[in-house]
Structures are given as structure tokens and as C-alpha cells.
Amino acid sequence: xxxxxxxxxxxxxxxxxxxxxxxxxxxxxxxxxxxxxxxxxxxxxxxxxxxxxxxxxxxxxxxxxxxxxxxxxxxxxxxxxxxxxxxxxxxxxxxxxxxxxxxxxxxxxxxx
Amino acid sequence: xxxxxxxxxxxxxxxxxxxxxxxxxxxxxxxxxxxxxxxxxxxxxxxxxxxxxxxxxxxxxxxxxxxxxxxxxxxxxxxxxxxxxxxxxxxxxxxxxxxxxxxxxxxxxxxxxx
Numbered sequence: 473x474x475x476x477x478x479x480x481x482x483x484x485x486x487x488x489x490x491x492x493x494x495x496x497x498x499x500x501x502x503x504x505x506x507x508x509x510x511x512x513x514x515x516x517x518x519x520x521x522x523x524x525x526x527x528x529x530x531x532x533x534x535x536x537x538x539x540x541x542x543x544x545x546x547x548x549x550x551x552x553x554x555x556x557x558x559x560x561x562x563x564x565x566x567x568x569x570x571x572x573x574x575x576x577x578x579x580x581x582x583x584x
Numbered sequence: 585x586x587x588x589x590x591x592x593x594x595x596x597x598x599x600x601x602x603x604x605x606x607x608x609x610x611x612x613x614x615x616x617x618x619x620x621x622x623x624x625x626x627x628x629x630x631x632x633x634x635x636x637x638x639x640x641x642x643x644x645x646x647x648x649x650x651x652x653x654x655x656x657x658x659x660x661x662x663x664x665x666x667x668x669x670x671x672x673x674x675x676x677x678x679x680x681x682x683x684x685x686x687x688x689x690x691x692x693x694x695x696x697x698x
Binding site for chain 1: 588615617625627632642674676678680685686688689690691692694
């Protein structure tokens with residue numbers, strides 16, 4: 473069955489460093505992959521989308537890579553700030569009507 | 585800005601009660617979704633709708649039903665609430681015309697079934 477894995481352990485980093493989060497998937501060939509941010513008690517908010525024919529996508533301090541051979545996406549936040557502390561979810565297209573399947577998310581904590 | 589609203593932020597119900605969760609979006613989106621989110625399990629799709637009066641089962645539809653009588657409103661119904669339905673419920677919508685459309689989420693309803 474289709475499976476998405478994100479590191480369940482929280483990632484703790486120092487302010488100013490680069491945070492790197494991983495999303496791995498199996499039994500799946502998605503046309504695109506999305507990353508969302510979720511703050512406690514709130515709904516996820518879309519950050520970035522990367523398509524299967526794109527290797528890398530950037531938006532301000534965010535960078536996403538997509539390796540369809542490794543079946544992996546990496547999400548980077550450069551010059552991280554305490555305000556970046558949140559849970560980050562990856563999501564893959566699963567069927568029609570833009571139905572998505574989500575990973576469980578990785579919690580990022582950026583310490584001053 | 586797209587706005588997705590949910591009728592309640594917190595809800596406490598008793599086992600066996602019928603529960604209605606309402607979701608409204610204001611951007612004329614075609615697709616609407618209901619998820620539940622539990623620690624360690626992530627978001628799991630319960631039902632979705634791609635048009636008025638149209639609905640499709642998601643991955644965990646058992647114990648739930650939905651209604652979409654108007655394009656902007658998508659309701660999730662727990663016919664007879666059970667304690668294992670205690671969870672965070674999230675509604676989302678997407679435009680639906682192009683592949684790769686992002687989903688816009690509501691703030692969530694935290695449901696406790698006693």
C-alpha cells in the first residue's frame with residue numbers, strides 16, 4: 473500500500489542554522505509533492521509545491537528537493553528562526569480531484 | 585484570501601449522540617474534504633466532495649456520513665458518536681480545476697466524545 477514516512481522525532485536546531493526535514497514514500501509515483509506548515513491547534517497552511525519533473529524549488533528561505541529515484545523529498549529552511557517552530561507535513565497527490573495523502577509530520581523546534 | 589471556517593473549535597459530546605460538524609468556504613471551490621488528525625497518524629481522509637451533492641469515501645469513512653447541499657458548505661455527520669471518534673477534525677477545500685491545487689484548511693474542531 474502507499475506509504476509516506478516523515479521523521480517522527482522532533483528536530484531541534486539552533487537559530488540561524490539550516491533545518492532539513494525528510495519525506496520518504498513507497499509504492500507510489502506522485503506527479504507532485506506539497507509541503508505544509510501546521511501550528512499547534514490550527515489547520516495546515518500550504519508552503520510549496522514541487523512537480524515530478526522539477527529537481528528543486530525555492531521560496532525565500534525555503535527550499536524543496538524532489539528525487540523520484542530515491543522516492544524522497546527534502547525540505548530545507550535556511551537561517552532558521554524561532555518563529556519557524558512548527559510541524560511540517562508533506563503530502564502527495566493520491567488519485568483524482570486533487571486528493572492528497574499526508575505524512576504524519578515532523579515537529580521542528582528552533583532555539584534562540 | 586481564501587477563508588475556510590468550521591462551526592466549532594471545541595465540542596464535547598456523549599457516546600451515541602448524533603454530531604454535526606459544519607464547514608464553509610468562501611472562494612467558490614469545487615472540492616471539499618474532511619480529515620481527522622490523531623497523534624502519530626497524521627491527517628486521514630474521511631470523505632471528500634467534488635461537486636454539490638457528490639461525495640466519495642476516503643480512507644476511513646466508517647461511522648461517518650457527509651452532506652453537500654450547497655457548493656460552499658460541507659457537513660460531516662457522526663451518526664452515533666463513539667469514544668474512538670475523539671479527534672481533531674479538519675475541513676479543507678481546493679479550487680479543483682488544475683492538478684496540483686493546494687488545499688486550504690479550516691482551523692479545526694477538537695471533538696471529545698465521553
